[in-house]
Amino acid sequence: MITILPETTKNPxxxxxxxxxxxxxxxxxxxxxxxxxxxxxxxxxxxxxxxxPDVELVIDGYSARCIREWYTHIGGGPTRLQSSTRYVKWEGNNFADNFVIPPSVEKAKENEEAKTCLADFEKSFMNLIDSMEKAGVPKEDIAMFYPLGMKTKIVDKRNMRNLVEMSHQRLCTRAYWEYRKLMKDICSALSEYSEEWKWIVDNLMKPKCEVVGFCKEKKSCGRKPKLEDK
Structure with missing residues (x-):
């Protein structure tokens, strides 16, 4: 899911x-x-x-929705390339292979009505893609129907400061579950890349409440006391 490229600074x-x-x-x-x-x-x-210190990585298998949020962290002059919806062919016929399924949706499958509705959507969506391809519609136009849950791939370049400051917000329990997972996966990959990166991850890349000692969120998870309580 996360590949640290050799161009990444080994000893930041x-x-x-x-x-x-x-x-x-x-x-x-x-x-x-x-x-x-x-x-x-x-x-x-x-x-x-x-x-x-620069970080160059491949981020693969996360939803287009999650990657759209990733793009909002633009400090420090990051740059990136994303998997093309014009030239990359739809892979496989299995809906689950191409989409990120949230845990709440997986749990909802225990309900027969929800399971049936999801199955109907999967079937109708795959039929749409198939019929459009057979009708000769170009991939770049079929892509207009792809939802934000579709898996995608990017090559990303940014610096250490940008990643550290991003982690303060995106490791917070208030962050969206998939982005929080993405951030944890990046931390894990960097920790394995070198001992110096492991020190940075362990000591600098953490939720903002761990940095300042109190919670800044309006709706706190309770991990740290609110500022007014502290």
Whole structure:
């Protein structure tokens, strides 16, 4: 689901210290000194330096709805390419293979009426795609009927600061379930990429209540006290 590309900065803390050292006329030839300087920048929250480590990744199998929300985090000059609805052919005949099914919908299938309605929708949708293809309608026009739940794939590039600040909002229990899962999957993939990324994920990429010590949400999950209570 998440693939960290080799172009991603392997040692982000050291990279931060290297960039800061250039501006401070420090010794940038020693990786240990760069690492220490990078940690100083992080602990002092010199956020501009966080923009130097790059993250390039493939995000695959999430809904178009979720990816549309991903696009709203535009700070730090990210860029991305998305799976084309003009040239990419619809794959398979199984509805579930091509759509993200929310847990609440899966649970609703226990109700016979809801299960029947969903099955009717799946059948009618697949029949629509099939009949349009047979009628010679171009894929780019058939794509107008695709719902937001359709799975998609993007190649994404952004910096560490953008991801860290995004995690504060999107790891919150108030965030939409699929986006929260996407954020957790990215954290897991980065943790496996290198030890320095694991430190960043463990210490910096967390819900905003963990960052400030209280809940800012109007409807709190109760994980942390509200500011007025604190």
């Amino acid at each position: 803390i050291t990279k931060i210290g290297l960039m800061a050292g250039v501006c401070w006329n420090g010794d940038t030839t020693d990786p240990e000194k760069n690492y220490k300087r990078g940690m100083d920048c992080i602990l002092c929250e010199h956020g501009r330096t966080f923009e130097y």
